[in-house]
Amino acid sequence: MAEETVLVTGGGGYIGSHCCKALRRAGYTPVAFDNFVTGWREAVRFGPLEEGDLSDRARLDEVFARWKPVAVMHFAALSQVGESIRDPGRYWRGNVSATLNLIEAATAAGCLDFVFSSTCATYGEQDGVVLDEDTMQAPINAYGASKRAIEDMLRDFSISACLRHTIFRYFNVAGADPDGEIGECHVPETHLIPLVLDAISGRRDAITIFGTDYKTPDGTCIRDYVHVCDLVDAHLAGLEWLRQGNSNRVFCLGTGQGFSVREVIEAASRVTGQPVPVLEGARREGDATQLVCGSTRARTELGWDPQRSVLEDMISDAWRWHQRGAYKN
Structure with a gap:
């Protein structure tokens, strides 16, 4: 069949x-x-x-x-x-x-x-x-x-x-496929985790934090x-x-929790064992302080269990892929 x-x-x-x-x-x-x-x-x-x-x-x-x-x-x-x-x-x-x-x-x-x-x-x-x-x-x-x-x-x-x-x-x-076959690659790149990994690997000079005075525990946005x-x-x-x-x-x-920009940067440094060059900039227009969503319905009705949605796991899988380099069509 x-x-x-x-x-x-x-x-x-x-x-x-x-x-x-x-x-x-x-x-x-x-x-x-x-x-x-x-x-x-x-x-x-x-x-x-x-x-x-x-x-x-x-x-x-x-x-x-x-x-x-x-x-x-x-x-x-x-x-x-x-x-x-x-x-x-x-x-x-x-x-x-x-x-x-x-x-x-x-x-x-x-x-x-x-x-x-x-x-x-x-x-x-x-x-x-x-x-x-x-x-x-x-x-x-x-x-x-x-x-x-x-x-x-x-x-x-x-x-x-x-x-x-x-x-x-x-x-x-x-994150990325744990087998390393496929991953995240955008041109231009705008997502935080690959941008942080670019800064670690020297593909960009530094990662810029846009706003450090938000009403969060460390002053940076939470997503x-x-x-x-x-x-x-x-x-x-x-x-x-x-x-x-x-x-x-x-x-x-979603996880209903979220991570701040600084938490993502610090986790990336721990996972890779390398420092992250950071610049601090002004807030960007339209950036909210904290954006998170829940998943009670998906967990209850679909039986969804997001076991890999742990910050260190997402960064580790992304880093494995990142070290391969970008796609080349």
């Missing part, structure tokens, strides 16, 4: 590639769909590649007809908050319009199970609270707004076309981190949730 296929948009990206590996291990054939604007061909190694853009409906129809996937796992997105403020049109086209194309192609092909990688940026500035699925959504930039719009689209298509969906909201993803392997485990559990006939559901993924 042939393996069932799952279409993974953004399958050459950081989270998408890890999801493809997890799908392969679970017995599916992951079909990576990517335009490689931010993804990497080198990361597509666990199943077939279909190169294309989500704005190309004909290409999507071709891929659905060829592979007949049982589900879509949608990771492809533009995700830089600052860029979304400067150029909101790019985010409404690249995230919302493109996803509408994908949803319409999926429903036309009868592929009605849809797992969506959303974001806690849909909540906007809600400082100092533990966010959950019932927290009011009030995005403050085009990135968060575009993801919120996609959530709304999924709701509407669940009514009109019986599209079943699970939605995952989360903050910072960290929630989830290991990428824990994250994709939740997405696979969300897929099985749908395939077992359960209803549409939203899940937040």
Whole structure:
């Protein structure tokens, strides 16, 4: 019997590639769909590649007809908050319009199970609270707004076309495949842990702390981190949730605790055994003091257990990958 296929948009990206590996291990054939604007061909190694853009409906129809996937796992997105403020049109086209194309192609092909990688940026500035699925959504930039719009689209298509969906909201993803096959690589890099590791390895002069006067124990911002392997485990559990006939559901993924910038830097120094060159800068506009989310629903209903989401483990796995060097498409 042939393996069932799952279409993974953004399958050459950081989270998408890890999801493809997890799908392969679970017995599916992951079909990576990517335009490689931010993804990497080198990361597509666990199943077939279909190169294309989500704005190309004909290409999507071709891929659905060829592979007949049982589900879509949608990771492809533009995700830089600052860029979304400067150029909101790019985010409404690249995230919302493109996803509408994908949803319409999926429903036309009868592929009605849809797992969506959303974001806690849909909540906007809600400082100092533990966010959950019932927290009011009030995005403050085009990135968060575009993801919120996609959530709304999924709701509407669940009514009109019986599209079943699970939605995952989360903050910072960290770590890498413990086997060292794939990892985190962005151009430009904007995520704290790889930036710290760049500073340790000499790829950048120093890491800058933006703001040291926040009302936190050490004066720096606090953020929630989830290991990428824990994250994709939740997405696979969300897929099985749908395939077992359960209803549409939203899940937040986080530890509910978070770590400060200084805590991340100090942990990286301990893990690598090397000092971290640090500069202190002014606050950045729009940075909240503390952003964390809970995961009670995911733990209870999906049985999600984020065992690798320990700061030292995330940094250790990332460091192992980091020492290999960047992808080269």
